[in-house]
Amino acid sequence: MKTPQAFTPPDYDVADVEAFQALARGDCPSHLQQRALRWVIEAAAGTYDLSYRPTSDRDTCFAEGRRFVGLQIVKMLKIDKQKLKKGDDNG
Known part of the structure; x- marks a missing residue:
């Protein structure tokens, strides 16, 4: 498996986008808050x-x-x- 380039943006899907948009609106249910935080920690920050x-x-x-x-x-x-x-x- 090839190591991704450091500057390559992490993958995301519709559910990740939904989580962040709900978070920004201030009406994010807990499971989407957890998804957004997990994406930042695991995918965006690596x-x-x-x-x-x-x-x-x-x-x-x-x-x-x-x-x-x-x-x-x-x-x-x-x-x-x-x-x-x-x-x-x-x-």
Whole structure:
């Protein structure tokens, strides 16, 4: 399987578009909210993909930048907010 180019936009389908449009309107049911968030983390950011691109350092950097966004979102989802309230920046 060929590694996709770092700058290649991720695939999406009608249900993904529906989820984002409902989210933007503010009337998004929970299952579509979860779908939109999952698409950002997994597809758009490539959080769980290998960012290394063997043929281009620039592509590796680009992919790692995308992945960084996903990692920050995942961190926010998993952070211990009680520790954060006590002043621990790392949660």
